[in-house]
Amino acid sequence: MSRPAGPPFLRLGPRTGWHAAGAGLGAGIAAESDGTLVLGVPGRPAIPVAEPFGTFGGRTMPRGLAVDGDDGRMFLADPDGHAVLVWPIGPPGGFTPLWPARPSPSADPYALAEPSDVALSPAGDLVIADPGAGRVLVLAYPTAQLRHVIELPRWRPTALAFDHADRAYVADPGLGTVHRFSRGWRRDPAFPHRSAVFAAPGHVAAVRHPAGREAPVVVVLDGAEVTGLNRRGLRVAVPEVPELEPAPLRRAEDGALLFDDDARPWADPLVIDGLDLLRDGRHAATGRPLLAVPRRAPRPQAGVFTTAELDGERPGFAWDRVVLRAGVPAGTRLVVSTRTDDSRLEPERLDGPGWSVPLTIGPAETPEVLVQSPPGRYLWLRVELFGDGRATPRVERIDVSGPRAGSVRHLPLPYHQDPDSRHFLDRFLAYFDTVFAEITTEHREIAALLDPYAAPAGPALDWLGGWFGLDFLAEWPPALRRRMITEAMAYARERGTVRGLRRVLQWHTGLADPLPRVIEHFRVPPGPVLPYIGGEPLDATPRAHGCTVVLPDRVAPDTAARARLERLIAAHMPGHVRWRLRLVPAGVVVGRQSSVGVDTLVGSPTSGALGEAALGRDLTTGRGPRAAVVPGRSLSTGRRLP
Numbered sequence: 001m002s003r004p005a006g007p008p009f010l011r012l013g014p015r016t017g018w019h020a021a022g023a024g025l026g027a028g029i030a031a032e033s034d035g036t037l038v039l040g041v042p043g044r045p046a047i048p049v050a051e052p053f054g055t056f057g058g059r060t061m062p063r064g065l066a067v068d069g070d071d072g073r074m075f076l077a078d079p080d081g082h083a084v085l086v087w088p089i090g091p092p093g094g095f096t097p098l099w100p101a102r103p104s105p106s107a108d109p110y111a112l113a114e115p116s117d118v119a120l121s122p123a124g125d126l127v128i129a130d131p132g133a134g135r136v137l138v139l140a141y142p143t144a145q146l147r148h149v150i151e152l153p154r155w156r157p158t159a160l161a162f163d164h165a166d167r168a169y170v171a172d173p174g175l176g177t178v179h180r181f182s183r184g185w186r187r188d189p190a191f192p193h194r195s196a197v198f199a200a201p202g203h204v205a206a207v208r209h210p211a212g213r214e215a216p217v218v219v220v221l222d223g224a225e226v227t228g229l230n231r232r233g234l235r236v237a238v239p240e241v242p243e244l245e246p247a248p249l250r251r252a253e254d255g256a257l258l259f260d261d262d263a264r265p266w267a268d269p270l271v272i273d274g275l276d277l278l279r280d281g282r283h284a285a286t287g288r289p290l291l292a293v294p295r296r297a298p299r300p301q302a303g304v305f306t307t308a309e310l311d312g313e314r315p316g317f318a319w320d321r322v323v324l325r326a327g328v329p330a331g332t333r334l335v336v337s338t339r340t341d342d343s344r345l346e347p348e349r350l351d352g353p354g355w356s357v358p359l360t361i362g363p364a365e366t367p368e369v370l371v372q373s374p375p376g377r378y379l380w381l382r383v384e385l386f387g388d389g390r391a392t393p394r395v396e397r398i399d400v401s402g403p404r405a406g407s408v409r410h411l412p413l414p415y416h417q418d419p420d421s422r423h424f425l426d427r428f429l430a431y432f433d434t435v436f437a438e439i440t441t442e443h444r445e446i447a448a449l450l451d452p453y454a455a456p457a458g459p460a461l462d463w464l465g466g467w468f469g470l471d472f473l474a475e476w477p478p479a480l481r482r483r484m485i486t487e488a489m490a491y492a493r494e495r496g497t498v499r500g501l502r503r504v505l506q507w508h509t510g511l512a513d514p515l516p517r518v519i520e521h522f523r524v525p526p527g528p529v530l531p532y533i534g535g536e537p538l539d540a541t542p543r544a545h546g547c548t549v550v551l552p553d554r555v556a557p558d559t560a561a562r563a564r565l566e567r568l569i570a571a572h573m574p575g576h577v578r579w580r581l582r583l584v585p586a587g588v589v590v591g592r593q594s595s596v597g598v599d600t601l602v603g604s605p606t607s608g609a610l611g612e613a614a615l616g617r618d619l620t621t622g623r624g625p626r627a628a629v630v631p632g633r634s635l636s637t638g639r640r641l642p
Contacts, residue, residue, distance in 0.1 A: 008323070008399035010310055021306045021347065021380070028303025029385065039299045039385050039392035046299045046392075047292055049241050050224045054159065054203030058292035059390060060244040063159050063203055065290060066118045066126075067249070068141075069261035072270045075126070076288055077115040084118055084128055085286065087272065095286065099144065109137065109149050119160040121168065123183065129170065131156035136170060138185060148185045155179075161218055163206040169218050173200040178220055178229060192233035195475040198222045208245040211330075219244065240329035240391055248292050251277075257290070299392050303385045306350065309378040310400060315342045318375045320401040321434070324367040324383075327394040334361040334393050335384040336369045340376030350380060358384070370430050371402075374423060407433055452485035461485075468492075480507065496574050501549070504572050508565075509555040517598045521546040532592045534584035534599045546578045552601055553583040 012018050014035020018025065025031060030040030040046055047058040054063040061067070064077035074087035076095060085095035102111035114132025121127050126141040136157045138148035150157075156174030163169065168181040176198045180191040203221035207228075210217050216228025216236050228238040247260045249272075257272040276284040281291030312319065319340060328334060337358040339350070356372035371379070379400065385393045407429045409416075416422035448454040455461050457478035465472060465481060468488035472481050484507050494500030498518045505516045519533070521543045530537040538548055549569060556562040566581055573579055584599045593599050 009312075009320075009402040010400040011397065012307065012400070013397040018305070019308050019310065021308045021350065026303060026305040028300040029305045035396075037305055037383075037385070037395040039301070039303050039387045041300065049226050050221055051292075053289045053292065054205075054221055055248060055292040056203070056205055056219060056221065056226070056241045056244060057390065058248060058298070059241055060205045061246065061248045062289040062292065064115075064117050064288060065249075066120050067246070067259045067270070067272075068120060069259070069270065072259070072272055074272060075118045075120075076283070076286065076290075077118045077128070078286055078288065079114040079116055079132070081286075082112050082114070084112065084115055087275070095283070106133075109135075109146055116158050117160045119162065122162055122166040127160055127168070129157040129160050131158050131174070134174075136160075150181070150185060150187075152179075152187075158202055159204045161204045161206040163217050164208065164210070169204050169206065171201040171204040171220065173202055176200065178204055178218065180233070190233065192229055192235075196229060196233055196235045205244045208243045211242075216242070239327050239394075242330070249290060251291060298389055299387055301387050301389050305383045305385070305395070307381045309344055309380060312377045312379065312402060315377050316375045317377050317379075317402060318404040319371040319373070319379050320404040321368055321370045321430075322381060323399040323401065324361070324395055325397040325399075326361070326367045327396075328361060328363045328365075328367065329391045329393070330363050331388040331391050332363065332393045333386050334367065334395070335359070335386070336361065337382045337384075338371050338373045339380040339382075340371075340373040340378065342377045344378060345380075355382065370427060371404075372427070404430070404433075452482045457481075480510075483507070495572070498547075501569070501572055504568065505549070505551070508568060509551065511552070511555070515550075515552065517550040519548045519550060519598070521548070531595070533595060534582050535589060535592045536582075539580045542578060545576055548580045548582050550582045550584055550598055553585050556583055 014031075018031075018035075018037070020026065024042065025037065028039055028041075029037055030042045030045075032038055047055070049057040051057065055061065066075045067073070068075075072087075075098070076085040076087070078085050078097075081097070082101045083097040083099070086098050087095055099110060102108050104111050112128070112130050112133065115128050115130045117129040119127045120141065121138070124141055125147060126139045126144070128137045128139070130137065134151060134155060134157070136148075136150040137146070138150070139145065140147055152172075152175075154174055155172045157170045157172055157179075159171035161169045166183050168185070170179045170181070172179055177196075178192055178198065178201055180188040182188065198220065199222055201220050201222045205219050207215070207217055207219065210231075214230050214236060216238055217231055219226060219228050219238055219241055226238055226241065228236045230236050249257050249259055252258050252271075255277070257275060257277075258269040259272060260269045261267065275290070277290065278284055280289075282289050319338070322336060322338070324334070324336075326334060335358045337355045339355045341354075359369040359372070361367050361369070373379070381398070381400070383395060383398070385395070387393065404426070411425070415425060449460055449464065452461070452464060455464050461478060461481055462472055465485050465488075468485065470481075470484055470488060472484075487503065487507075491500055491503050494503060498520065501518055502516055505511065509516070519538070521538070524531065524538065524543070526543075532538075533548065533550060551565070556565050562581070562583070569579065569581065584593065584601060586601045587593060588600050
């Protein structure tokens, strides 16, 4: 990230325009849908990271394919044929089933319903994911002896991956999660973290060499979103997909497939010849993809973006520095050079001498450079992007600062009387000037850190909440945190009251007025029969110093959520008050759940299973024949019956 040092003089980007020299953006440069500059060929996009075959932009093999590095056997999951196909050793003979299809997956562990993925574990076992049968099979290879059958309720194991520690990861769109198993195929119940929520994870791949504890160990394709999970199971952003394993298949010039075995980097690639492949990388017989969609062009390894003249509006304008909002992943770099002049230059003169010394920005460096060219009204900027054919730098915005007001102007005349000496000293002091400008900018904007709606989300917002003793859960969005900070002083005056308790519960549950309800028992009219709330009478707690908290049951869908809710209420309830929690389902039942504004909740009624539901509350039957309406005796709502 660049350091804050005030607003720029000029900004280049998708919204303000890139002001490129010439008609296009430059050789090897393309703009993505959001206008970001990347390496690419206009009109020929690179393999997208979220492409449907699950190769993550061509960095791993398609889902459902595995290659044995020892002898070159290739395994292919065939869900339509209810089998796993194998490419044999020796002369090509076509794919054949590993064993014949069997009819009954429920009774036969070797029967495959819809095998979607196959992988070879680091221990040498053949692992098959079969979402149709809801299980994962682990077979000894090559004897096919059954080692493990992993079955979980309501899951759909779809994709497999093994990390650097030999742990298995299974993408499960049925439960919307990614499971992790140990070497002995014991499931890790703490993985992923409860805050890692997915919609439909369909592809998963392991990172070859995770860079740090917070780096992703697996990359997950969840619909059209690519995200990562670190060792603790927390979701982490993946701006550029890292190096994955295993290496993908590639096509030789003669059309044969080559497989580079990572376990044998010294050996020649395995040659898998004789496959009948279509132009889009699919096998002609099965239609299954074997290559990473070669119809899409790979990224070029170099590209140059040059701006037109940027006008400083007066001669001798002292340009300061260039700050880029850019992503520079491993294996890529940016090279920035500048040129200035008091007169406009013809396009052909830009290719000649006069450019400054190029400055390189690597993956771990701050994306900003000092303008090395002497003062001049017009500035030309050249940014060169370099990649490895897969990864690319990303330039989202370019800020150009000026005029430079360096510290050299405060020195005695002998220090800057000579132009060359002045230029050198000005560049030497520019680092300290940048630090002073950063401190000045932060001091000028310190008020924003004290405003809950202006403070940036993240550590600054959590720090501001700490002033009021607020501890935020990881899954709480910034909007909720800002609201809690804004209402913290009001809650401090209300703590221990009904209004304060309702405010805390609204923070944590997202409810709005009139919910939740707190029924103080001394306000309930005395009588032999206690009123019904949510289908049951109020608990017979003491009238003095007793209350019942009424909430919709959707805020606590399970036992763990109810326990957290009870701990929250106990922490904010006065110690002398005896209280009960009443969770109310949606619906209206006359005489049992009909207190308007308390337990009459609009929503879909719950439906319990036979033997567990309560008649009149959550058990319903089909619609019967319409009954005749007896005037004065029938009660109905809506349209009258004829």
